[in-house]
Amino acid sequence: MNKISAKQQRILDYISAFSLEHGYPPSVREIGAEMGLRSPSTVHAHLKKLQDAGYLEPNDHKSRALTPVRGPSMMPRVPILGRVTAGMPILAVEEHVGYVPYEPAAHGGAYYALRIRGDSMTGAGILDDDLVIVRQDTEARSGDIVIALLEDEATCKTLSxxxxxxxxxxxxxxxxPxxxxxxxxxxxxxxxYREY
Incomplete structure (x- = not known):
């Protein structure tokens, strides 16, 4: 792929993030507003350069829409759905609070992330305030680290x-135990996933 300018990289990053979050790419007007570009023709010129450089390709399902060619800026993400304790169980609260990158999510399965509260899983390398990436499943094997619901309280523990x-x-x-x-x-x- 050819070299692109810093502004074009920012546009590409914005298109990628927007596409991952919404399932479709942003409009020329939305790109212009995000990048501080008043003229749609300037946005079109940047998009043409990104397409010519091999970073964007036409979307077969939408006329005029360009989607990013898969690459580092298109890392799959999973939603952060709130918090869970690694301590004594607390009330399970589901609240969508953002996203975290996770490549295996591209290969199928339902994944989500939860923020850990507490220190009962430090021996497994899960610290207070870490995010755990969870594959949604109702079955687990002995020895798996699971998110378990006890009545209306959720906890992160090793299943035995x-x-x-x-x-x-x-x-x-x-x-x-x-x-x-x-x-x-x-x-x-x-x-x-640890944020530093």
């Missing part, structure tokens, strides 16, 4: 299936 029953185990000796009989598995933790 034994002859004695179902247990939700903390990865911090300061916390006791939780009897998980009757819990509902909401998903399996697949990754940790």
């Amino acid at each position: 299936l034994t002859q004695d029953g179902v247990w939700l185990l903390p990865e911090n000796p300061s916390y006791p 939780i009897n998980g009989e009757g819990c509902q598995i909401l998903g399996v933790v697949k990754a940790v």
Whole structure:
């Protein structure tokens, strides 16, 4: 791909982010407003350069729409749906508060992210205020780190299936195991995302 200007890179980043969030690319007017470009013809000139350089391609389903060619600026993202405890369970609150990049989301499956509150999973490398990427699933294997719902409270723990029953185990000796009989598995933790 050919070299592009800093402004064209900003336009490309904006188109990519907008497309990921809305499912369709922004209009020329929206690009102009975001970039502080008053003239639609200036926006069209930048879009033509991005297309000629191989960064944008026509969208077969929409006339005049250009979509980014898959690349680093088109990293799949998953929604952040609120918080969950790594401590004693708290009331599960679902609130869409943003996105986090996660490449495997492009290969199918439903994923979401939750912000961790507490320190019961530090032994597994999950710290207070980390984001965990969760694959939505109602089944898990013993040893999986899961998001489990106990009545109306959610927690992040290691699932243990034994002859004695179902247990939700903390990865911090300061916390006791939780009897998980009757819990509902909401998903399996697949990754940790730490913002610094």
